[in-house]
Amino acid sequence: AQSVSQHNHHVILSEAASLELGCNYSYGGTVNLFWYVQYPGQHLQLLLKYFSGDPLVKGIKGFEAEFIKSKFSFNLRKPSVQWSDTAEYFCAVNSGTDKLIFGTGTRLQVFP
Amino acid sequence: EADIYQTPRYLVIGTGKKITLECSQTMGHDKMYWYQQDPGMELHLIHYSYGVNSTEKGDLSSESTVSRIRTEHFPLTLESARPSHTSQYLCASSESGTGAYNEQFFGPGTRLTVL
Numbered sequence: 001a002q003s004v005s006q007h008n009h010h011v012i013l014s015e016a017a018s019l020e021l022g023c024n025y026s027y028g029g030t031v032n033l034f035w036y037v038q039y040p041g042q043h044l045q046l047l048l049k050y051f052s053g054d055p056l057v058k059g060i061k062g063f064e065a066e067f068i069k070s071k072f073s074f075n076l077r078k079p080s081v082q083w084s085d086t087a088e089y090f091c092a093v094n095s096g097t098d099k100l101i102f103g104t105g106t107r108l109q110v111f112p
Numbered sequence: 113e114a115d116i117y118q119t120p121r122y123l124v125i126g127t128g129k130k131i132t133l134e135c136s137q138t139m140g141h142d143k144m145y146w147y148q149q150d151p152g153m154e155l156h157l158i159h160y161s162y163g164v165n166s167t168e169k170g171d172l173s174s175e176s177t178v179s180r181i182r183t184e185h186f187p188l189t190l191e192s193a194r195p196s197h198t199s200q201y202l203c204a205s206s207e208s209g210t211g212a213y214n215e216q217f218f219g220p221g222t223r224l225t226v227l
Binding site for chain 1: 160
């Protein structure tokens with residue numbers, strides 16, 4: 001069965017620090033990859049997505065993610081975090097069907 | 113404004129009660145989904161629908177039922193709530209088709225507590 005692993009459950013950073021959140025998936029075929037973010041009290045919303053082409057994907061608010069097929073990974077990065085990035089981040093995968101498989105999420109806290 | 117609405121946002125009820133969680137979308141999407149999420153855990157798909165009169169069970173077994181009589185409306189019902197049903201329920205929708213149309217848009221969720 002497909003699964004998604006997010007290695008960091010809780011990350012605490014100071015403003016301006018660099019961020020990398022890990023995401024690995026288990027599926028050998030073609031995949032679509034997503035990062036969703038949930039800010040406190042708000043809807044889950046799409047941060048970025050990868051379907052094909054350039055494996056380095058840029059999303060909103062300065063986030064980017066790199067798809068490394070050989071490592072089954074889709075790590076999320078941001079060079080300099082802000083207090084407003086405090087949120088929960090979910091990696092998700094589908095294999096061309098309608099079903100999204102989510103990771104357990106990473107809670108990011110950024111302190112001024 | 114196109115959006116997804118869920119009501120109620122919070123619900124505390126006693127065991128044995130029948131409840132319906134409402135989900136409506138003005139996105140014009142054909143596909144709709146219900147997810148269950150416990151704190152610190154991944155979202156699990158419990159129901160989905162491709163359109164009117166279409167409903168399917170998701171990967172996580174659930175005692176809830178759903179209906180899709182109108183495109184924009186996808187309510188979830190628990191006939192007899194139990195404490196094990198305590199969770200957050202998220203509704204989502206997406207366009208038809210595959211590939212780029214697989215992006216799902218989420219509602220704010222309903223946090224259910226069964227005493």
